[in-house]
Amino acid sequence: MSENGENEQRNRSREPGTHEAHLGNKRLHFFVLFESVLLVMFGVLLSRPTTSKSVLLTLIGLGLVLTILWVYAQARQQYVFAGGKARLGAGAPDSPVPWLKPEPVQWPGSSTALGTYRLPLFVAVVWMAALIFAATT
Numbered sequence: 533m534s535e536n537g538e539n540e541q542r543n544r545s546r547e548p549g550t551h552e553a554h555l556g557n558k559r560l561h562f563f564v565l566f567e568s569v570l571l572v573m574f575g576v577l578l579s580r581p582t583t584s585k586s587v588l589l590t591l592i593g594l595g596l597v598l599t600i601l602w603v604y605a606q607a608r609q610q611y612v613f614a615g616g617k618a619r620l621g622a623g624a625p626d627s628p629v630p631w632l633k634p635e636p637v638q639w640p641g642s643s644t645a646l647g648t649y650r651l652p653l654f655v656a657v658v659w660m661a662a663l664i665f666a667a668t669t
Contacts (some may be wrong), residue, residue, distance in 0.1 A: 556609040560647045563602040567618045567655050574662055588666040595659045599652050606648040613644070 572590050577583040 552609065552613045556606070556613065556644075556647075559605055559609065562607075563598070564651070567595065567598060567602075570598070571658065571662075572652055578666070585666060588600060591665070592663045595662075596656065599656045599659060602650045602655075603649065606652070610644055610648050 570591060573586065574595070576589060577591065
């Protein structure tokens with residue numbers, strides 16, 4: 533096979549992984565931004581004495597539902613990404629796809645797991661604390 537043909541094949545084999553990674557990052561950025569806006573809205577409404585408790589509870593409910601959707605979307609994305617990685621021969625040292633090459637250093641945690649489970653769990657805890665605070669005041 534010619535060198536141009538090999539380069540084209542490498543580029544084609546990179547496309548699905550690059551697309552999935554880009555899609556996952558865009559989705560993660562959207563959820564972080566939207567959750568941040570909701571938390572700021574909650575703080576502003578909480579500081580006003582005229583805000584009803586039902587408005588605060590509705591906003592908290594929206595935040596919790598969004599967090600659950602975030603976990604679902606990210607977990608599905610991680611599943612799709614892992615499936616593609618497995619199909620392409622994950623961990624092959626001679627792989628032309630850079631995201632399939634083994635890591636030279638093992639980090640204690642996965643950044644994918646951080647964005648998929650840990651960050652949404654933290655946001656859910658914040659919403660639960662907001663719910664407890666709003667319900668008791």
